[in-house]
């Protein structure tokens with residue numbers, strides 16, 4: 711079993727899409743190992759996305775990520791990291807495959823409804839950024 715870290719971003723929570731997205735999570739065989747609702751502070755969002763700090767969209771992205779509540783998730787499945795990224799689809803919903811979460815729900819390339827870790831190293835960092843081991847069941 712592999713773990714990955716996911717976020718239902720403010721645009722998804724605001725549009726009442728939590729249930730619809732979690733239905734896809736569970737029906738695709740992921741176990742929800744940890745879940746909580748949070749309102750990120752700007753420093754928390756900046757720390758989470760520090761790898762993007764030189765990118766032109768960093769300011770806007772971190773503002774967006776603390777513009778409303780999010781759902782933080784630890785997901786478990788075989789090859790969870792790749793499987794969750796496949797289920798989310800491409801970063802830009804205009805380039806996302808049919809049937810993916812971002813194709814079906816994202817507003818645009820920034821407000822793209824979900825986050826998913828892109829490597830085992832980043833998954834470990836991102837999980838530990840928000841959850842203690844005792845909260846992951």
Ligand code: IDP
Nearest residue numbers: 762767771800801819820821822824825826828
């Ligand atoms: P990912 O979420 O698919 O891994 P990343 O390249 O890691 O994509 O970018 C992190 C997040 O930053 C994206 O999910 C999206 O919300 C935002 N983002 C990425 N590229 C752009 C862009 O060109 N303009 C605005 N926001 C962007």
Ligand code: MG
Nearest residue numbers: 825826827828
């Ligand atoms: Mg990424």
